[in-house]
Amino acid sequence: xxxxxxxxxxxxxxxxxxxxxxxxxxxxxxxxxxxxxxxxxxxxxxxxxxxxxxxxxxxxxxxxxxxxxxxxxxxxxxxxxxxxxxxxxxxxxxxxxxxxxxxxxxxxxxxxxxxxxxxxxxxxxxx
Numbered sequence: 001x002x003x004x005x006x007x008x009x010x011x012x013x014x015x016x017x018x019x020x021x022x023x024x025x026x027x028x029x030x031x032x033x034x035x036x037x038x039x040x041x042x043x044x045x046x047x048x049x050x051x052x053x054x055x056x057x058x059x060x061x062x063x064x065x066x067x068x069x070x071x072x073x074x075x076x077x078x079x080x081x082x083x084x085x086x087x088x089x090x091x092x093x094x095x096x097x098x099x100x101x102x103x104x105x106x107x108x109x110x111x112x113x114x115x116x117x118x119x120x121x122x123x124x125x126x127x
Contacts, residue, residue, distance in 0.1 A: 007076040007087035
């Protein structure tokens with residue numbers, strides 16, 4: 001399990017972010033970039049309460065569970081109005097990001113056929 005985790009979710013035009021520092025024993029909840037809840041962590045699951053500044057204010061609960069494996073990311077759940085949402089882990093640094101997938105450049109069928117013909121020309125005749 002890495003030292004720091006960031007979870008992010010957009011809900012009804014509001015940005016909800018959870019910063020979880022395992023080594024520093026701190027967790028912080030931000031709504032639209034402002035801290036609404038902070039706590040010291042302890043072994044076991046964490047529960048934090050906060051509210052979205054709206055008219056009327058919307059209360060919510062953040063639950064951070066234990067990771068399934070030692071090297072796994074702990075699950076983070078947002079509970080609001082009786083509905084639970086899994087908050088995705090958003091990497092903090094470029095080193096923590098998933099490697100980018102290679103996207104082949106778009107080609108027309110004519111270009112692909114010409115490349116195929118150039119590559120396999122002469123194979124049918126046995127040359």
